[in-house]
């Protein structure tokens with residue numbers, strides 16, 4: 001986690017931009033502008049729509065990355081949006097990670113992996129690569145703890161081997177998260193608190209120079225009280241805090257998830273940054289693709305600066 005914390009200190013900005021492109025979040029003229037090129041390049045015409053959208057995601061992502069590099073320390077590409085498009089989408093995922101890394105950003109793969117130990121070991125190659133080849137080029141991956149310790153250990157081992165990190169779901173931001181996470185256990189604690197204790201333990205022998213381990217926790221901005229309590233309960237665990245912006249979380253909500261020196265957490269916003277162009281009255285469907293991307297660039301940068309300044313104001 002030291003590299004992430006150093007990058008946060010360098011930018012004075014504990015926020016991460018989520019790269020969650022969808023067809024609705026990419027200006028349609030950018031997608032349409034790729035039609036001829038894609039039609040000429042695919043072997044099977046049936047693939048064209050997915051390849052075209054994937055190519056548009058890549059142009060869009062590069063615009064966002066160029067807009068926020070130097071302002072934010074990190075990006076969080078959400079793999080679901082890319083996997084939905086099949087091989088072309090997965091290619092664009094790795095290209096996006098590579099491009100973000102080339103712009104000096106810490107890349108947090110939101111993939112929410114989790115399985116029995118032997119399969120988790122295969123998923124954990126997302127951190128180490130295979131036989132000396134790393135196709136992913138990410139700095140961290142999100143992991144689902146539902147399978148318990150043997151589903152997590154391969155990721156911890158891979159993180160140690162590759163000098164990378166993982167973030168384990170503890171208290172998620174979504175509306176139904178309480179169905180399981182808030183259940184009472186026999187000892188009076190809640191399920192998410194038990195997960196929190198496990199996460200603190202999984203990272204115990206990986207604590208870095210800044211006092212945080214390689215095993216981070218995902219704690220939703222939509223749960224300010226529990227987030228504050230978790231900060232005290234997990235003194236060596238760095239938090240990834242989604243749920244800011246589009247899901248309703250605010251800077252005041254996430255304040256308690258930081259430690260007394262203003263470190264200990266990084267806050268994600270995806271749609272709030274990459275979809276900012278949609279709320280700008282200058283956007284017009286008759287704009288050229290280049291003009292639409294210029295607006296994406298300007299509005300994403302402005303939204304990232306606004307979020308940074310809002311967080312700075314409470315820290």
Ligand SMILES: O=c1ccn([C@@H]2O[C@H](COP(=O)(O)O)[C@@H](O)[C@H]2O)c(=O)[nH]1
Nearest residue numbers: 078172173220242243246247269270271
């Ligand atoms: O508890 C969780 C865990 C992960 N996420 C992911 O974060 C982003 C949030 O996107 P917004 O557009 O900023 O709402 C998305 O990739 C989720 O899958 C989360 O929201 N909550």
